[in-house]
Amino acid sequence: MNDHLSTTFAALADPTRRAILAKLASGEASVSELAEPFSISMPAITKHLKVLENAGLISRTRSAQFRPCKLQAAPLKEVAGWVEEYRRFWSESFDRLEAYLAEVQAEEHAGKKKKKHKKKHKRSSVNH
Amino acid sequence: MNDHLSTTFAALADPTRRAILAKLASGEASVSELAEPFSISMPAITKHLKVLENAGLISRTRSAQFRPCKLQAAPLKEVAGWVEEYRRFWSESFDRLEAYLAEVQAEEHAGKKKKKHKKKHKRSSVNH
DNA sequence: TCTGTAATTAACCAATCAGCTAAATAACCA
DNA sequence: TGGTTATTTAGCTGATTGGTTAATTACAGA
Structure with a gap:
């Protein structure tokens, strides 16, 4: 599994990650803010974010001690194109x-x- | 990972399985026919088909010793709906x-x- | 009934995944 | 400088995944 589309689908195949994307749809958020609704540890969230970032679905900047995440929807366009067929x-x-x-x-x-x-x-x- | 959408995304996160769906888009096919383009064993294909069937993306009938597969696109509708958001x-x-x-x-x-x-x-x- | 073809099941393996705890960084605040 | 907060890294675990080979089931046809 190394192609772009597979990576994207794999990233989306997790409800926690989809929930993170949904939250980011209403604007940037810090890691803690994203973690808040879930009962899993911070490192688990960090890993999910890494998966999403690796799939190009989020980007990250730096602001003081926060590392805000931003939705990047380009890979979803590819998904929409595939499913459209x-x-x-x-x-x-x-x-x-x-x-x-x-x-x-x-x-x-x-x-x-x-x-x-x-x-x-x-x-x-x-x-x- | 137990929700429908996650199961569907996971099933799609493999190029072999997407290729199988693509082939089924041009009509029903037997397991051997589906296996033909790939250099993996038959049991591997059987497993892929089980994943697709479990996700509701294919259905299977019986015809003599063949077990033809048919594309079932309903779960893709759900995917399209999700990505549309x-x-x-x-x-x-x-x-x-x-x-x-x-x-x-x-x-x-x-x-x-x-x-x-x-x-x-x-x-x-x-x-x- | 015997033989060949289609497909599945069983049992195994290595790699990846999603989670954990504990420790380490990084940046702000006093 | 030292303390607090935010986040990541390291290292571990158990479950799942995608693949294998060998054995088994199911059926068609001579």
Whole structure:
């Protein structure tokens, strides 16, 4: 597991880390502030933050003895892009689009009209 | 790690498993067919399939001595929903929307007009 | 019934993970 | 300088993970 996407998914596969991200969604926070809602030790939080930072999901600055964390959402964009490739497998409207396209293609095969068309809905470009 | 979302993210945090899902995106496949592109043993594939099935990302039927797998995208819908909550943190247009709303609010505070408005962009409902 | 193919289970291994306590740094405050 | 607060590092643990090989189950077909 060394690719970017795997690292991101792994970082998100923990409710504590997702809760940390959720908190950071409302602004920067110090380590202690982030630790407050949880009943785990500070070193455990430090480790979670390291995982998130390593995945590029947070960045850290320095302010006096505090080390505030800030949400960095770029990796989530990548996740959204990946999952989007599968939207048609759950999206109702996409199913309808598929049905429509199949219908149109059937009509074309029947030879009612002969427009030339280029790609009409590429479907095999799911990347892993 | 026992919640649904964590299980799903964990299942996706492996390139082999994502490749299996990608292959299943073009239709059902047997275990051997899924194993073919990889240089790992069959039992390893069986384990990966068990992880995916456990996450609800695939379902399995029985056909003779084959056990074909089928993509089940429902959990990905949940993932898409989760990540969507963070879209504003990477989306340029959302940034512009935020700026616009801030501007509107500033005008209201200045008392130029007094329309009452209800929610104006709830921002703290990020769930983990 | 015997043989070959498909897939799983069992048992093991090394690496990683999420947590802990105790100790070490780092920076502010008096 | 010394004390307090914030955070990290070190070192340990038990559980999980991703892989292996060997054995087992399930079925099709001759």
